[in-house]
Amino acid sequence: MSKVSRLAEIGVYRFLVLTCLLLSSLGGEVRAQVSGNQPSSAVVASASSAAENPSARLAKLEAQVADAKSSADNAWMLTSSALVLLMTGPGLALFYCGLVRRKNVLATMMQSFAMMAIITVLWGLFSYSLAFGSGNSFIGGLHHLFLRGVGVQPDPDYSSTIPLQTFMVYQLMFAIITPALITGAFAERMKFSAMALFLILWSIFVYDPMAHMVWGKGGLLNASLGGRFPTLDFAGGTVVHVTSGVSALVCATYLGKRLGYPKEAMPPHSVVLSFIGACLLWVGWFGFNAGSALAAGSLATSAFVATHFGAAAAVIGWAGAEWIRNGKPSALGAISGAVAGLVAITPAAGFVSPMSALVIGLLAGIVCYLMVAKVKAIFGYDDSLDAFGVHGAGGTLGALLTGIFAVKAINPIFKDSQGNALPSGLLEGNPHQLVNQLVGIAIAWVLAIVGTFIILKIVDALIGLRVSPEHEIQGLDLSQHGEEGYYWEASAL
Amino acid sequence: MPMTKVEAVIQPSKLDAVKDALIEIGIDGMTVIEVRGHGRQKGHTEFYRGREYTVDLLPKVKLELVLSDELVDKAVQAIINAARTGKIGDGKIFLSRVDEAIRIRNEERGVAAL
Numbered sequence: 001m002s003k004v005s006r007l008a009e010i011g012v013y014r015f016l017v018l019t020c021l022l023l024s025s026l027g028g029e030v031r032a033q034v035s036g037n038q039p040s041s042a043v044v045a046s047a048s049s050a051a052e053n054p055s056a057r058l059a060k061l062e063a064q065v066a067d068a069k070s071s072a073d074n075a076w077m078l079t080s081s082a083l084v085l086l087m088t089g090p091g092l093a094l095f096y097c098g099l100v101r102r103k104n105v106l107a108t109m110m111q112s113f114a115m116m117a118i119i120t121v122l123w124g125l126f127s128y129s130l131a132f133g134s135g136n137s138f139i140g141g142l143h144h145l146f147l148r149g150v151g152v153q154p155d156p157d158y159s160s161t162i163p164l165q166t167f168m169v170y171q172l173m174f175a176i177i178t179p180a181l182i183t184g185a186f187a188e189r190m191k192f193s194a195m196a197l198f199l200i201l202w203s204i205f206v207y208d209p210m211a212h213m214v215w216g217k218g219g220l221l222n223a224s225l226g227g228r229f230p231t232l233d234f235a236g237g238t239v240v241h242v243t244s245g246v247s248a249l250v251c252a253t254y255l256g257k258r259l260g261y262p263k264e265a266m267p268p269h270s271v272v273l274s275f276i277g278a279c280l281l282w283v284g285w286f287g288f289n290a291g292s293a294l295a296a297g298s299l300a301t302s303a304f305v306a307t308h309f310g311a312a313a314a315v316i317g318w319a320g321a322e323w324i325r326n327g328k329p330s331a332l333g334a335i336s337g338a339v340a341g342l343v344a345i346t347p348a349a350g351f352v353s354p355m356s357a358l359v360i361g362l363l364a365g366i367v368c369y370l371m372v373a374k375v376k377a378i379f380g381y382d383d384s385l386d387a388f389g390v391h392g393a394g395g396t397l398g399a400l401l402t403g404i405f406a407v408k409a410i411n412p413i414f415k416d417s418q419g420n421a422l423p424s425g426l427l428e429g430n431p432h433q434l435v436n437q438l439v440g441i442a443i444a445w446v447l448a449i450v451g452t453f454i455i456l457k458i459v460d461a462l463i464g465l466r467v468s469p470e471h472e473i474q475g476l477d478l479s480q481h482g483e484e485g486y487y488w489e490a491s492a493l
Numbered sequence: 494m495p496m497t498k499v500e501a502v503i504q505p506s507k508l509d510a511v512k513d514a515l516i517e518i519g520i521d522g523m524t525v526i527e528v529r530g531h532g533r534q535k536g537h538t539e540f541y542r543g544r545e546y547t548v549d550l551l552p553k554v555k556l557e558l559v560l561s562d563e564l565v566d567k568a569v570q571a572i573i574n575a576a577r578t579g580k581i582g583d584g585k586i587f588l589s590r591v592d593e594a595i596r597i598r599n600e601e602r603g604v605a606a607l
Contacts, residue, residue, distance in 0.1 A: 265546045267539065326540050336542065373543025386542060 066161075070154075073161040076296035077170055083287025084173035088180050089116050091284050094277030095339070096184055099332075099385050102269040103475025104188045105485035111183040111195055118196060119176045119203055127175065128168050130208040132158070137220040137228065139209050157217045157225060159294040170291060175211070178240045179203050184385030185248030186255050186465075189472050192480040194465045198455055202247065206451040210239050210444060221440045223413055231440030232406050232413065232424065232433065234303065235292035237347025237399045238444040245392020246448035248383060254456050255465055257382035259472050271332050278335035282311055285342045289349035302410050303349040307342065310349075310361035314341020317365020325373070333369070340368035340390050344398030351406035351413070351424060360401045368394050396441055403437035495562040496591040496604060499569065502530065503576040503584040505554045514575040515558070518567050522607065524557040534582035553584065559591050561604040 093112040097105045119127070126145050133140035144150050152163040159167055179199040186195070213219040214233050221238075223230035233239060258266070268274060290304035318337025319329035344364030345357055352360065372389040383389060404426045408414070412421030414430075423430040459465060466472075471479035478484065503511060508525065515523065529550040536549030560568055569586055577583055596606040 262544075265548075267541050267546050271541075322540070322543075328540070330540055332541055369543070377543075 070161045072296040073159070073294070074163065074166055076300065077159075077162050077166045077291060077294065080287035080291025081166070081170040081173050083284045084170070084177065084291065085116070087281050087284035087288060088112050088173070088177045091277050091280035092177060092180055094273045095281060095335075096187065096274075096277070096385050098270040098272065098274030098277060099268040100187050101266055101475070102485060103477055105269065105477060106483050107192065107476030107480050108183070108187055110192065110481060111187075112180040114192075114196055115176050115180040115199065118200060119179065120172060122200065122203060123168075123172045123175055127204060127208055128171065130204065131175070131211040132168070132171060132216045134217050135212070137218055138213060140212050140216050161295060167294070170294075171211070171215075174236055174240060174288070175203060175207060178207050178236075178244050181240070181244040181387055181391055182248045182251060184387035185252040185383050187384040188476065189255060189258050189466055191463070191465060191467050192476075194459050194463055197463065198459045198465070201455045201459070202452065205455065206243055206247065206447055207239075210243050210447055213443065214239050214440065221436075221443065223436075229436050229439040230414070231399070231436050232351055232402045233347040233399060233440060234350035234402075234411075235289040235346045237343070237395045237402065238440050241343045241346060241391040241395025242399065242441060242444040243448045245388045245390070245395055246445050247452040248387030249381065249392055250449055250452040251456065252381045252383040252388065254453070254460075257380075258384065259469060261382045262377075262380075268332065275331060275335055278338055282338055282342060285311070285346075289342075289346060293350055299350055299411060305354050306349045306352055306357035307345055309354045309357040310345030310364070311338045311341045313358040313361030314338060314344065314365035314368075317341070317362040318369045319365075321366050321369045322373075336372070336386070336390065337365040337369065340364045340394045343368075343391050343394035344401065346395070347399045348402040348405060351402055351411050353405075353407060353410060356405035356407075360398060360405065363401065364394050364397055367397055396445075399437050399441050400434070403434040406433065496559055496594055496607065497562055497565045498589045498591050499556075499558040499560060499565060499572075500587045500589070501556045501558075501572050501576070501584065502528065502553050502586075503556065503572070504578070504582060505552055507576040507578075508554045508556075510575040511556065511572050514571040515568060518564075518571050520558065520560065520564060520568055520571075522558065526555045526557070528553050528555045532582075532585065551582070559594055559607060561607060 089112060090109075093109040096112065097108040100108045124147055126142060128147065128150065129142050129144035130140050133143045135141035147165075147168065150164050150168050152165060154160050154162055155164045155167070158164070179202055182199065182202070183190075183195065213221045213227070214231060214236075215222060217225055219225065219227050221227045221229050221231040221233075223232050231238060260266070285307055286304050289307040290300045293300035293303055315334050315337040318340060319334045322333040323329040341361035341364045344360050345352075348357070348360055368390050371393045372386045376383060376386070376389055381388075402425070406413075406425030407428050408421040408424050411424070413424060414422040416422055425433050456465065467476065467479060501511070505527075512523070515521070530553050531549055531551050534551060536547055536551060539546045539548055556572070558568060565588065569588075572586060593602065594604075594606040595602050
């Protein structure tokens with residue numbers, strides 16, 4: 001049995017025992033064992049005299065119930081945080097590195113791994129504050145500089161049952177993976193130094209504002225906290241996938257194509273590694289989506305189930321489309337389909353039914369397949385690892401479909417003044433939500449395009465973005481990192 | 494001392510059969526290399542993310558033997574019999590002169606070194 005459910009079970013069990021004892025011997029002594037480890041799951045010490053009044057004991061009981069709920073929520077949220085980090089390392093690192101040529105395998109992994117280190121530091125210093133601190137509709141302030149005020153006390157605006165520090169570290173994992181996704185667009189040709197500088201600036205000037213607008217207090221698009229244009233984005237369809245995907249397109253266009261593209265054959269050097277990475281992404285995504293419920297309750301279940309169903313249907317969509325068009329379903333197509341489905345279900349996860357999730361996934365698999373197999377060739381851009389085709393397109397599609405399929409039965413996000421739930425999406429009778437979705441999507445697109453373009457220009461002017469042709473041919477592992485990924489033939493075995 | 498180098502490019506799936514056939518006629522010294530190549534054999538296409546790649550450098554195995562001249566005909570025939578399928582892609586055998594052979598262990602030279 002997992003630690004999460006065990007802790008919750010202990011809390012619930014002790015609550016029930018205590019209630020029974022209390023009711024059966026009201027006014028008498030209650031003797032129980034003190035557990036001795038975590039205060040949050042400790043049972044009350046015995047009352048030494050019969051004089052302690054019932055309302056004091058009830059208050060203690062209520063505190064323990066709250067503690068038990070906090071334990072369960074915090075356990076799930078810390079687990080989810082770990083799962084989301086797993087998505088970057090090694091999930092995304094493997095998925096991407098398998099797709100590049102052997103001479104660039106380490107460099108590709110390094111790009112994701114570097115984000116794990118660099119973004120963490122930025123987040124702790126000031127980025128968390130910019131994204132989730134209170135400020136205005138577009139950006140937070142510096143109230144939480146150096147994580148001041150981010151301790152074990154919950155912040156009810158975000159979650160009243162988990163420490164704010166848990167919320168911070170959970171959100172950090174999102175801040176890490178988002179820039180890492182963009183690296184797929186400029187794989188095999190960007191300088192490591194330029195990539196690091198670019199993504200630092202991008203994280204501050206594109207990610208932080210977008211995260212603030214959709215999820216931060218006072219955010220323009222925040223559906224939970226009364227934003228002006230409430231955009232339904234449960235786990236980051238716009239914040240993570242649209243911004244990174246569209247930025248990827250800008251990067252791919254600005255940097256230009258790899259030497260030899262598209263004439264030279266550049267097949268993935270290891271679809272096996274990509275396969276492992278994709279499976280880790282799928283499992284990790286449960287933390288990404290179900291963890292966005294910020295609690296261990298039934299909404300987490302809904303999001304978990306929708307996530308899984310979306311992925312599954314998208315595999316069928318992509319592989320099926322490939323089977324029809326090429327005569328064979330490829331492994332790379334199947335795993336790409338899964339990722340596309342997970343991307344599309346991300347904004348919808350906590351708002352839609354399992355059946356709707358199947359539809360969203362199926363559409364995402366087919367649409368993203370066509371984006372990658374047809375549209376990319378038509379426009380001729382070298383989005384090396386299809387960051388735009390999967391994340392940009394998938395995220396946009398998912399955000400739109402969320403406006404259609406969201407239902408209040410899953411998540412009563414909109415309420416009237418009496419607290420009654422209002423229809424969420426178009427199918428339920430709220431076509432206006434599609435307009436809000438479009439606003440959120442449009443803001444993500446514009447912020448990504450403008451922000452990315454400006455930052456690219458700055459970094460290009462400062463240190464140059466692209467490696468020299470010699471270094472590109474030699475490979476980034478050697479030219480940027482002085483290493484080889486696989487030293488099999490050269491060594492003496 | 495007349496010595497000949499026999500280079501045979503064969504299908505990888507035929508390596509075991511060829512090795513066994515050579516050992517059977519008393520030839521057990523050889524070098525085996527994994528190579529890629531093609532003659533008239535066409536490759537195949539692979540699909541990655543909707544892009545079609547023509548793979549025309551096919552995996553093959555190359556055997557190198559240096560033999561004293563009197564063994565060459567027997568060796569060549571053994572290789573042909575074991576490696577042939579009758580289809581395009583079976584491979585080729587090349588023969589060339591070898592100027593000298595030296596055993597590293599004891600510096601023996603010529604046919605004695607083979």
